[in-house]
Amino acid sequence: MNIKYLTLPLIAATLVFTGCASRKPAAEITTGNTPNGSTTVSTEGLSEDAALNAQNLAGASSKGVTAANKAFLAKRVVHFDYDSSDLSNEDYQTLQAHAQFLVANANSKVALTGHTDERGTREYNMALGERRAKAVESFLITNGVNPQQLEAVSYGKEAPVNTGHNEAAWKENRRVEINYEAVPPLLK
Known part of the structure; x- marks a missing residue:
C-alpha cells in the first residue's frame, strides 16, 4: 500500500483530535448584583462572541x-x-x-x-x-x-x-x- 494514502487520513485525524482537545468546555453564565444595584455578568470560559452577547443581554435597559x-x-x-x-x-x-x-x-x-x-x-x-x-x-x-x-x-x-x-x-x-x-x- 502506498504511504501517501495513509498520511492524509492520519493528518486529518490528528487535526480533528487536537482541535477538540484544545476546546474549552461550555461555561455557565452567572450574574450578580453590585452594591449600586447594577447587574454584573461572569463571562469566564466563554468565547469572545459569547461573552459579548451575555454582557449585552445582561446590560439590556x-x-x-x-x-x-x-x-x-x-x-x-x-x-x-x-x-x-x-x-x-x-x-x-x-x-x-x-x-x-x-x-x-x-x-x-x-x-x-x-x-x-x-x-x-x-x-x-x-x-x-x-x-x-x-x-x-x-x-x-x-x-x-x-x-x-x-x-x-x-x-x-x-x-x-x-x-x-x-x-x-x-x-x-x-x-x-x-x-x-x-x-x-x-x-x-
Whole structure:
C-alpha cells in the first residue's frame, strides 16, 4: 500500500483530535448584583462572541421603554415599497420609539441592515439597500440619536428572509432590520 494514502487520513485525524482537545468546555453564565444595584455578568470560559452577547443581554435597559412604546420597540423591521427608499407612515411610530430609546441610552448601538428583493442587478440592489438603511439612519438622527450609535450597512439581495419568487416574498425582503449590538431594550 502506498504511504501517501495513509498520511492524509492520519493528518486529518490528528487535526480533528487536537482541535477538540484544545476546546474549552461550555461555561455557565452567572450574574450578580453590585452594591449600586447594577447587574454584573461572569463571562469566564466563554468565547469572545459569547461573552459579548451575555454582557449585552445582561446590560439590556428599561430606560426609555414605556408601556406605550414597548410594542413598537419589539418591532425590529421596517419594510419598503418596490424600488423605493421612502419610509412608510406605518413605520414612523416604530422608528420614533427606537429613537426615543437610543436617545435615553447613549451606550446602545444599532446596525441598520438594508435589504432588497431579488429583482435587479447585484450592484443596483446594494445601492438600494444602502439608501434604505441611510433613510432609517437619517430619521433616527433627525429625532435626536447620536450618529455614533448607528451603523448603516447594505446586504442588497444577498440575505433574503423569504426565498420565494413572488410578490409576497419580495415584499418581505424589501426591508431594513434594526439590530441592537449593545444595550438592547428590555421588553419584559
